[in-house]
Amino acid sequence: MSGIPNGNRDEAPEGRVALRRKRTEDEIVAAAWDLVHEHGLGSLSMRDLGERVGMKAQSLYSYFASKNDIYDAMFREGQIAFAATMTITPDDLGGDESPQAELRMACHRFFEYCTSDTARYQLMFQRVIPDFVPSPQTYELAVETLGLARERMLAAGLDPDRDLDLWTAILTGLVDQQISNDPGGTRWERLIDDAVDMFFAFATARAGSRRNP
Amino acid sequence: MSGIPNGNRDEAPEGRVALRRKRTEDEIVAAAWDLVHEHGLGSLSMRDLGERVGMKAQSLYSYFASKNDIYDAMFREGQIAFAATMTITPDDLGGDESPQAELRMACHRFFEYCTSDTARYQLMFQRVIPDFVPSPQTYELAVETLGLARERMLAAGLDPDRDLDLWTAILTGLVDQQISNDPGGTRWERLIDDAVDMFFAFATARAGSRRNP
DNA sequence: GTCTATAGCTGGATAGAC
């Protein structure tokens, strides 16, 4: 179906070819990340990318049907890394497993994930590429990760339906200001713990007043 | 110096020519706003712009030396509107002139300013245009407007050096989430009052504990 | 000041030989 030439040998020739193909695809995507880190997300071009992996730009179309498909592969990688980043185990917390400590760690993790790679941040959360829409499968993964935040909030005794949006606003606000107004610095990073305390105090007070009106 | 042809009449010929020129410049900038609203900030082109005002793209260079100069004029207009938006008089507050009420109004104003025109928001706060740097004069105006927020915070009995960055993070976080995840909706707009209460409670508690440690 | 003509550059993508 994909037009890959297939030999006549029995020893899983398709497997070998597919493996080789997969390696090249990964190499292309890795090179794409390099380029967007160097020149910005929007400046990625097929010509540059081809040159970086040692082929002509036109040859890339043997691996990806379009430039957007490359963005999609990058988006997918970013989504997987994001899920891994936001998965917090009891081990990670080292002793203090209070809901507040977990929220704090989640906030630090999110902040680090976003600010450590602003090109990735733009691709995944800011929709900077016109006409790029992530494929349904990758989107599904994103929804799954948001579910982690919901569970965490429930475990903290808070009401996700009421507080989750406020929480995400605080997270993205810290990240956004850091990237826009103090790139490479720590001016907003230093406020993370304060922000978590602020949010937690407000949300628990609200949950408490609902229980004892 | 600018090569404008100058007649020999005494009745302020330069004034009339300059006025006409200014009108055309304003018309061009207004058309630029229209196009940006229709097709997005990054999609503004000199061709489209020329067509919209009824001239060839090349003729625009008689009025603006470059495309960036047009962006700069737009940025300047946005900055002036922003200053006007964020200036709150006692009249605006209608009765409740408490610091908290003023913060709340400031937040609503900021939110409305940003979400009502996302192209303008991108131009002014997100630096989406590569190689565009606003001219020093317009930047000066921006600093001035931030001063308003400082004063407001002082008047509220809070410490700007400590709380202003947290405040701006909350504002931009609400805006960012609204634009990215519920464009045209009110999902985060509805959280403004909660967010202000949250911030105010936290900041005043901190100010209080410093006074009575 | 406005036009035509054009330079000069970037980009994505396809056709077909090998």
Add this chain to the structure above:
DNA sequence: GTCTATCCAGCTATAGAC
């Protein structure tokens, strides 16, 4: 699967006639 050759489209900006 990779190449050459090519198409087609978009863009900013300049030169020079009128």
